[in-house]
Amino acid sequence: xxxxxxxxxxxxxxxxGKAKKIEPEKxxxxxxxxxxxxxxxxxxxxxxxxxxxxxxxKTKERKSxxxxxxxxxxxxxxxERGELTIEEKSRLFVELMDKRKKICKT
Numbered sequence: 001x002x003x004x005x006x007x008x009x010x011x012x013x014x015x016x017g018k019a020k021k022i023e024p025e026k027x028x029x030x031x032x033x034x035x036x037x038x039x040x041x042x043x044x045x046x047x048x049x050x051x052x053x054x055x056x057x058k059t060k061e062r063k064s065x066x067x068x069x070x071x072x073x074x075x076x077x078x079x080e081r082g083e084l085t086i087e088e089k090s091r092l093f094v095e096l097m098d099k100r101k102k103i104c105k106t
Contacts, residue, residue, distance in 0.1 A: 057104060064103045068096060 075092060
């Protein structure tokens with residue numbers, strides 16, 4: 001007879017094919033589902049609002065750029081005619097940049 005290793009026997013004896021029973025996930029109750037749906041709706045609304053604000057800012061920026069280009073062209077024409085002084089040009093340019101900054105912030 002060969003000597004038996006008791007550590008191997010005891011582990012086999014303990015494990016009789018019984019595993020922990022895994023409970024299936026219970027379906028959510030109606031109130032819980034409503035709360036989750038509301039949270040998802042809030043998150044989606046916030047994301048959509050952020051995207052809309054970004055699109056609006058880009059639109060304002062494009063309009064501002066178009067307006068800037070138009071005003072710049074008009075000023076360049078005036079400059080060619082020599083109607084504006086350097087101080088007037090500087091003041092108008094600063095005003096234009098301030099307007100552009102305000103538009104982008106809103």
